[in-house]
Amino acid sequence: MDAATCSAGGVCTSDSTSFEDLAIYGTTAVVAMGLSTILAMQLDGVSRWFLSPTSLLAKRRREYRYAVEQGSEYTALMIRQHVGGGKGLYDPKTESVVWAKIGSSDTEEMDTLLSEIMDSKKATPVIVAIEQDLEDDNNPNDYHLFLAFPPANAGVSTPAAPNLYQKVRVPLIAFCERLAKAFKDQMTSTALCFVADASSGLGAEMLTDVVKDCNHGVVSCLVLRSIDYFAKWNIYYIV
Amino acid sequence: MRCIYTHTQATISNPAWMTTLALIVSKNTQKITTQQFETIIFALCRLDAFRVRESVGVSRTVLFALPGQACVPRLLPLIQKVFVHERHLFVYDGCCHSVEYGLGLIKKYGSSYRQKASKEEWELVSETPTVISATIPMAPLRHIRALPGTLANLNSSQASIVEAWMASVDMFLDMKSKEKKNFYTPFVCRAGFLMKRSGIGNGDGSDVSGLALKNVLEFISGSKSRALPEEVLKAAQTSLKRKRSEFEDAIQSNKLTPDEKILIEKSVFTHKSILIGEKTLLDTVQPKEDWSLKAAKKLKSCMCCLEPGQGDDEDESDDDGEGEGESTENARSETDQSNAGKSKYVDGKAQFAFDPTMFSK
Numbered sequence: 001m002d003a004a005t006c007s008a009g010g011v012c013t014s015d016s017t018s019f020e021d022l023a024i025y026g027t028t029a030v031v032a033m034g035l036s037t038i039l040a041m042q043l044d045g046v047s048r049w050f051l052s053p054t055s056l057l058a059k060r061r062r063e064y065r066y067a068v069e070q071g072s073e074y075t076a077l078m079i080r081q082h083v084g085g086g087k088g089l090y091d092p093k094t095e096s097v098v099w100a101k102i103g104s105s106d107t108e109e110m111d112t113l114l115s116e117i118m119d120s121k122k123a124t125p126v127i128v129a130i131e132q133d134l135e136d137d138n139n140p141n142d143y144h145l146f147l148a149f150p151p152a153n154a155g156v157s158t159p160a161a162p163n164l165y166q167k168v169r170v171p172l173i174a175f176c177e178r179l180a181k182a183f184k185d186q187m188t189s190t191a192l193c194f195v196a197d198a199s200s201g202l203g204a205e206m207l208t209d210v211v212k213d214c215n216h217g218v219v220s221c222l223v224l225r226s227i228d229y230f231a232k233w234n235i236y237y238i239v
Numbered sequence: 240m241r242c243i244y245t246h247t248q249a250t251i252s253n254p255a256w257m258t259t260l261a262l263i264v265s266k267n268t269q270k271i272t273t274q275q276f277e278t279i280i281f282a283l284c285r286l287d288a289f290r291v292r293e294s295v296g297v298s299r300t301v302l303f304a305l306p307g308q309a310c311v312p313r314l315l316p317l318i319q320k321v322f323v324h325e326r327h328l329f330v331y332d333g334c335c336h337s338v339e340y341g342l343g344l345i346k347k348y349g350s351s352y353r354q355k356a357s358k359e360e361w362e363l364v365s366e367t368p369t370v371i372s373a374t375i376p377m378a379p380l381r382h383i384r385a386l387p388g389t390l391a392n393l394n395s396s397q398a399s400i401v402e403a404w405m406a407s408v409d410m411f412l413d414m415k416s417k418e419k420k421n422f423y424t425p426f427v428c429r430a431g432f433l434m435k436r437s438g439i440g441n442g443d444g445s446d447v448s449g450l451a452l453k454n455v456l457e458f459i460s461g462s463k464s465r466a467l468p469e470e471v472l473k474a475a476q477t478s479l480k481r482k483r484s485e486f487e488d489a490i491q492s493n494k495l496t497p498d499e500k501i502l503i504e505k506s507v508f509t510h511k512s513i514l515i516g517e518k519t520l521l522d523t524v525q526p527k528e529d530w531s532l533k534a535a536k537k538l539k540s541c542m543c544c545l546e547p548g549q550g551d552d553e554d555e556s557d558d559d560g561e562g563e564g565e566s567t568e569n570a571r572s573e574t575d576q577s578n579a580g581k582s583k584y585v586d587g588k589a590q591f592a593f594d595p596t597m598f599s600k
Contacts, residue, residue: 044394045394048394053391054387056390057386057390057391060390060395060398060399061379064375064377064399067371068262068371068375069262071258071371072255072258072259072262072367075365076255078364117289120292123290124289124292125286125290126290127283127286127287127365129256130256130260130263141268141269142269143263143269156292157291157293158290158361159361160360160362161359161360162359162361172279173275176275176278176279176283177278179282179283179285179286180281180285183282183289189299190288190299191298191325191326191461192284192300192301192303192326193300193301193303193325193326193327193458193459194303194305194325194326194327194328195302195304195330196305196311196315196327196329196330196407196411196425197305197307197311197329197330197331198308198311198329198330198331198332198404199308199331199332199337199404199430200337200338200340200344200400200403200404201341201344201369201373202332202336202430202434202486203331203332203430203433204252204305205252205304205482206430206433206479206486207328207459208250208252208302209482210475210479210482211459211475212250213474213478214456214471214474214475
């Protein structure tokens with residue numbers, strides 16, 4: 001029991017820890033230990049001691065998924081910032097109003113957009129994101145394709161620096177079906193080469209970097225006698 | 240009049256939209272059909288290729304690097320289906336080397352996905368961070384009973400890279416096993432050749448990196464029948480040399496201990512078709528002047544001695560698609576054992592080696 005000291009005025013003070021205090025300290029210690037245990041369990045090194053191999057793999061896979069999703073969201077945010085004018089200009093609060101929204105039933109608008117994309121004299125839009133629009137009351141679960149058109153004065157190529165792009169949101173499946181048809185109908189002489197990797201990115205990075213470096217190293221100028229002769233080799237002319 | 244003779248290939252590396260699409264394929268909460276996914280991937284690849292039309296150069300090729308080994312299991316079958324006539328390249332390295340390089344990436348960038356806050360160039364902004372796409376598995380491997388136990392012996396970073404690597408190779412083997420249906424005939428490029436490594440699977444120690452690089456560039460640019468300009472090859476070799484020393488440094492600083500290598504090889508060995516060590520994947524292109532996408536088959540005997548239907552059997556066994564050389568050898572030896580009773584050599588005493596009625600008297 002606590003030893004209490006009473007003064008002449010009748011006020012008593014405890015000179016040792018009261019039972020209530022002990023309970024509070026005890027509870028705090030237990031909570032802290034519990035939290036520490038939970039936190040420690042999150043550490044992979046600790047999990048390896050306590051969890052069965054199957055549970056450990058399941059836990060790790062949940063962590064992998066979370067990391068990939070977070071990475072993907074962050075990249076999408078960076079792209080939005082880039083097409084929104086860069087760090088200085090981009091305001092995330094205006095996101096809901098700056099996107100022109102085309103719905104599945106707006107077939108005419110989709111066709112107009114499509115003809116604009118297929119126009120080889122105009123810059124082609126960049127793919128900003130493929131996302132659901134949770135603020136869309138009608139179809140919050142449907143996936144949308146977010147496209148951004150570079151400024152008209154930037155030429156046909158995609159500008160490297162951030163800029164204010166024109167933004168449009170279209171239904172993913174409906175629009176891609178139209179886009180695929182348009183590309184199937186269009187003749188192209190451009191081939192595609194897909195690099196799949198199983199080397200933690202070493203091989204793919206090496207090849208793409210080498211290809212990029214080659215490009216810079218081989219630009220040369222020639223005097224031509226006959227345009228027709230060289231035209232079959234797709235040589236570019238600057239007159 | 241002047242011209243600029245460009246030998247460019249436009250490159251699109253690790254596009255972020257492909258990673259997003261791979262995630263949607265994994266979850267697919269909206270029950271999007273495979274055909275719709277194929278349409279989406281066709282449309283968006285063509286759109287991205289059309290975007291860079293100004294820089295396709297003389298080879299008129301757009302090089303798409305899929306976002307790391309994580310996305311390969313989800314995207315490669317779809318891409319192969321819709322772009323069956325385009326060029327496909329599968330570049331791989333041994334699992335231990337991949338783990339070493341992956342650990343180097345994690346060390347360099349950290350496990351944080353916020354690695355590119357300072358980048359403000361479109362090409363860099365639109366890429367999925369390599370540290371994520373190369374080291375984290377997005378599509379878990381199909382069930383292998385012994386795998387969880389062996390992966391539990393590895394730390395989290397090593398386990399994630401091993402699983403991502405295995406999932407990618409597993410998809411490659413799966414697609415190769417269905418080669419006759421899906422027509423998947425990629426240029427199988429072994430990074431060991433480019434990295435100038437020697438030993439089993441990487442040649443006899445002689446430097447074949449220049450030849451390997453030439454071969455792969457010929458494939459990428461579609462110029463096997465036309466020689467690449469000397470300047471292009473020189474620029475490529477200089478670049479490769481620089482990249483090689485950069486990558487080799489990253490690998491050297493994260494060397495695995497022999498014990499760690501054994502644990503990783505144990506994990507990989509749980510997969511029946513992937514062999515450990517320095518073995519090569521099926522149809523790996525050997526560095527040669529006259530290279531081929533398909534490895535030459537060893538002839539067991541001359542065609543005239545094959546019994547009816549035997550050739551068909553061989554084709555069927557190809558369909559089963561053993562992943563690597565050694566597996567194929569095992570399968571072959573089993574077949575040989577089963578056919579031990581039937582000699583394929585002509586017995587001169589019992590029968591003619593030719594049809595005597597065909598000779599005029």
